[in-house]
Amino acid sequence: MPRTHHRPSNEGIAVTITALNENGYGVGQKAGQTVTVARTAPGDQVMAVPRSSARWTAADLVKVTKPGPDRVASNCAAFDQGCGGCQWLHLAYPAQLSWKEKNLTALLRTKAGYKGAIHPIVAMEIPEAYRNKLSLRAGGGRFVFMPETEGESLSPRDCLVQTPALQAAWKTLRGYQVAPGIDQLHLRSNAAGQVGLHAFVGEKVTDAVLRDLLEAVGGIGMGATTRQGYRVVGEASLVQTLGATKWNIPHNGFYQTNEPLAGALLDLVSRETRLSANDRLLDLYCGAGFFGVALAAQSSEAIGIEENVQSVEAATANAARAGAANARFVVGDLGAVLAGIPAAAREVAVVDPPREGLLPRALEAIIARAPRRLVYVSCSPASLARDLKVLLASGWRGTSCTPVDMFPHSSHLEVVVTLER
Secondary structure (H helix, E strand, O other): OOOOOOOOOOOOEEEEEEEEOOOOOEEEEEOOEEEEEOOOOOOOEEEEEEOOOOOEEEEEEEEEEEOOOOEOOOOOHHHHOOOOOOOOOOEOHHHHHHHHHHHHHHHHHHHHOOOOEEOOOEOOOOOOOOEOEEEEEEEOOEEEEOOOOOOOOEOOOOOOOEOHHHHHHHHHHOOOOOOOOEEEEEEEEOOOOOEEEEEEEOOOOOHHHHHHHHHHHOOOEEEEEEOOEEEEEEOOEEEEEEOOEEEEEEOOOOOOOEOOOHHHHHHHHHHHHOOOOOOEEEEEOOOOOHHHHHHHHHOOEEEEEEOOHHHHHHHHHHHHHHOOOOEEEEEOOHHHHHHOOOOOOOEEEEEOOOOOOOOHHHHHHHHHHOOOEEEEEEOOHHHHHHHHHHHHOOOOEEEEEEEEOOOOOOOOOEEEEEEEO
16 A cells, blocks of 8 residues: 655545455545545545545544444454554454455456456454464564554553463563564464564674573573574474474474464365375475475375575474475575476475565476476465466466465455466
8 A cells, every 4th residue: 555654734534435455454435536544444434634645545544433334343452553463353254254255356356367266265263362473573672563654662461363372471571671682573372372482683682681581471492583693592493283293393484373274274275285196295485394294195205495494404303203204395495496306297386485475486487397286375365466377377277266364353364276287
């Protein structure tokens, strides 16, 4: 959404919100001008102050003069103040799901040219206490939430979308005196209630300072990233468990953020790959082997590729622990590594890139590789649509798309798309 620091000197305009866009903002029209307003819902009549006089402008909400039919109480003071962690706490959950499906369908049909099936969204039964990652920054000697608007510092009493373990950690950190040199802190919890930490710190921050922070929240271990490298205090990883499978996730590594739906996502990808004993599985952007370790037994072999050194080390150990002797993991640039691995007769690829999607070299390598089935797992419909347009023009056809509501109370969602040669 366009942003500008210029604020016109008017007192606001009356706008009726008619839709929600793919970025989560309410959309209305005023005198031929499109206006987007955060924390609004379709049907809301609001007063808002535009930030510019351009044809398409963002506006700051002043008040809701008449609520729409799907507006509910947020029950979160931080959200009402512009926290930014949640976008849709004011919107009833069924309406959230409906708008996610509607916006995803429009995006994939119009921007990507996708013509395959789009299945109903996989939703949470209770969309609370699901988020197993909490991101904070240091400000004024305290930890604060990363805000929606520059210059704000929010320190809410609680955050009800976080897991109970992270809510307990935040209660301690809210009053913690942050040592100089600690810039950001990311906490992750597991199903057992354990907490691991990852910090971005300056070179002069000592292990003793890190250990004090770790002990304050009762964490099991902490990784610290500096310009010179990565070091660990305490345990080097956090164990995540789904059924009988366990993954050791390094503190600077990636794991699915929604604790309850991680298993549903894994089951969905397992069904969509439809692996046989003759298929090689390519696990691209494999992280610590979330898909590769779990699906290796269904394939002739599994090869994972990932740039994060600690994640590849963890994936290798995770495969050994799971008895997946046919799985191996390689560290390096996806395009370069994939080009150097001789192709098998039958290959199926799972690709789970970061939010920005596939970089050009990686996209070119996948197109050149041409696996017979490609299961694309995306946390950004916009970058997914961009990549799908290229893939669909390169010899694949889209057969199945299933959205998964991994991020309730926001416009974000996970999407699993299956492509066949």
